[in-house]
Amino acid sequence: MTDVIFQSSDLANKRTEVLDAAREGLARVRDKDGTSLVMLPERRLRLLEEIARWSRAHMRLDELLRRDVTLNVGDLGDLAWLRVFDADDLREFVEDLHDALIAAHSDEDTTALDECIRGWRVTARQIEDPLRRSVLMGKRAAEDFVEVSEPQ
Structure with a gap:
């Protein structure tokens, strides 16, 4: 250029x-x-807008987590879909989002960012359901697992 x-x-x-x-x-x-x-090119503008949007969200959530307080829906704002996660999960989300932002900027493509957000949203929806939450997050013991035979 x-x-x-x-x-x-x-x-x-x-x-x-x-x-x-x-x-x-x-x-x-x-x-x-x-x-x-x-x-x-408009695609470049859209890329920059998306990276800026998620960078702001990343910084805001990172700052909220540093305060070490219980987050409510108001604190999360447009990230309220994250309310189902505990602080450790939110820290992991912040790390994943950081990596996805770097990849999106480097690749000049939001695919990695889109996949990261989609994955966390799907997980949030699953955890919102009490039955699915208990299956996904419940305690497991060795006796919970049994060997199965191959179907005939």
């Missing part, structure tokens, strides 16, 4: 160059009043 700064008049006179620069990643256009404007 070069540090070319186009003038607003270039949008009419050199529109192909401006659009080519934007397609390649970024085009800067200086408006008549000196305002710097940026054009970039």
Whole structure:
């Protein structure tokens, strides 16, 4: 990416160059009043918005967990779906989210981030159900497990 700064008049006179620069990643256009404007591919903007959104959530939750207080739905805000997890699980979520954010930024793709969030949401829904919670989180003893024979 070069540090070319186009003038607003270039949008009419050199529109192909401006659009080519934007397609390649970024085009800067200086408006008549000196305002710097940026054009970039929409997918790149969406990536940056998603990373910013989850980075804010990550920082907020990390800060709440550092306070070592019981979190309520109001504290969690738009992360209220995490209310079913205890503090240790929430710390693990924060770590997973951190790794997914790094991967998303590095890959320039939100797939890792989307998979992380989806996995935790599915788990939260399962744990919300008391029966599933007892199956998933209940205590187990060796006698709970028996050998089964192969079906005939």
